[in-house]
Amino acid sequence: MTSHLQPLDRRGFFQQSGLGLGALSLGTLLSEATSARASSETATRRPHFVPRAKSVIYLHMIGAPSQLDLFDSKPELARRDGEACPESLLAGRRFAFIGDDKRLSGSRFKFARHGDSGQEMSELLPHLAAVADEISVIRTLHTEEINHAPAQMFLHTGFGRGGRPSFGSWITYGLGSESMDLPAYVVLQSGPIGGAGTSLWSSGFLPSVQQGVPFRSQGDPVLFLSNPAGHQATSRRRVLDAVGQLNQIELADVGDPEIATRISQYEMAFRMQSSVPELMDISRETAATQELYGAQPGRASFANNCLLARRLVERGVRVVELFDSDWDHHADLAQRLPAKCRDVDKPMAALIRDLKQRGLLDQTLVIWGSEFGRTPLAQGLSGDGDKTKPGRDHHKDAYTMWLAGGGVKPGVSYGQTDELGFTIAADPVHVHDLNATVLNLLGLDHERLTFKYQGREFRLTDVQGQLLTRLL
Secondary structure, three states: OOOOOOOOOHHHHHHHHOOOOOHHHHHHHHHHHHHHHHHHHHOOOOOOOOOOOOEEEEEEEOOOOOHHHOOOOOHHHHHOOOOEOOHHHHOOOOOOOOOOOOEEOOOOOOEEEEOOOOEEEEOOOHHHHOOHHHEEEEEEEEOOOOOHHHHHHHHHHOOOOOOOOOHHHHHHHHHOOOOOOOOOEEEEEEOOOOOOHHHHHOOOOOOHHHOOEEEOOOOOOOOOOOOOOOOOHHHHHHHHHHHHHHHHHHHHHHOOHHHHHHHHHHHHHHHHHHHHHHHHOHHHOOHHHHHHHOOOOOOOOHHHHHHHHHHHHHOOOOEEEEEEOOOOOOEOHHHHHHHHHHHHHHHHHHHHHHHHHOOOHHHEEEEEEOOOEEOOEOEOOOOOOOOOOEEOOEEOOOEEEEEEOOOOOOOOEEOEEOOOOOOEEEOOEEHHHHHHHHHHHOOOOOOOOOEEEOOEEEOOOOOOOOOOHHHO
16 A cells, blocks of 8 residues: 655754644744744844944945035145146046046135134034034045945945945944844935945845835835835734745745745834834924924935934934035036035034934034045146036046044044145045944944854954044
């Protein structure tokens, strides 16, 4: 007689058991094991040493603002405006688009010193100037990439090509999350996405739970978060439970950690259905707070995103990154730069004030900057450009970023460029140095925060990086 009993493999055992009397106990065991495994990817982790900051708000200006018109005053450059650039300054230097007619271009905007620290800033940033004593300005940052997408990736991942984890992903990998109802890493955008696209918040080869989650300040806060038409929360819960059981069986069978990530993210999405709409409703803020930022409920704007960033870190989100576009001023800088400054000046100053008055600035690191700077030369004087409306080309050799809060010494002016703004005269800061310092403020040793992939230990700062101790 032929037996109908067949040997059961591991998957078959779980599937058969799930249909019999052991379903409840097996489901419980699998759920507990899966929850423990999934939560281990996002649970709060012990830093390498006592941190100064708990969270980061990163304000990235896509396209690269002109440091020479905002933070790095050059009277000699203004005096020599229109002169042909000396050949000695051009030797071995790379330019992205500038033509043959290379002439020095001084700023058209006035500079002044502000606060007890005497931070020097352009007239285009009057609101930020009012909190000058809260920020530290680094004027000697330099990078290795001269075009936008590679430079954006280099700043965020330590490498000029895609595939590596982003800045925020490294932080959440190292520290985990402090929120059960929100992602550890949230992305907010005002305007089109940067040239590097979603690589700027990708988890790369880290577990995918570490990737950034884009939130929207208009329409559905998170794409596909709402229930489909005709579905209620109870039916959504039944679907998630059924899918979860199937994923638990698959996880037990193959042991792929990405399945645990998938389960945890489904559950996070379900919890976010109630937590996110309330969070994104800035009309709940007082009229005075909305006015402080220049925020307008229901609109997509950098001002709204700054206010949302504060609300997110209040609720335990570890990293919030704001991307604001249209800073690539190759032409008509005299009109376009002031317009962009009007968009961001008031809200980013408000963010610093608001965090401070709520007791959050000491534990929240605010970073402002971009992928590189702009040249001391005018662009658009040759070729098809409008010679009456010049701009500035890409400049990777010396540019400006600033930091505030989160253990940064306030009111510091770090580094000095030469009299024309071409090169660094004192205290150079490589992108890896900046990232090493930011990780240090969060209690992470950049040399110990590593992940082994394809036989090699990778890190955000690649194979270099020095702490900027004078900023701590």
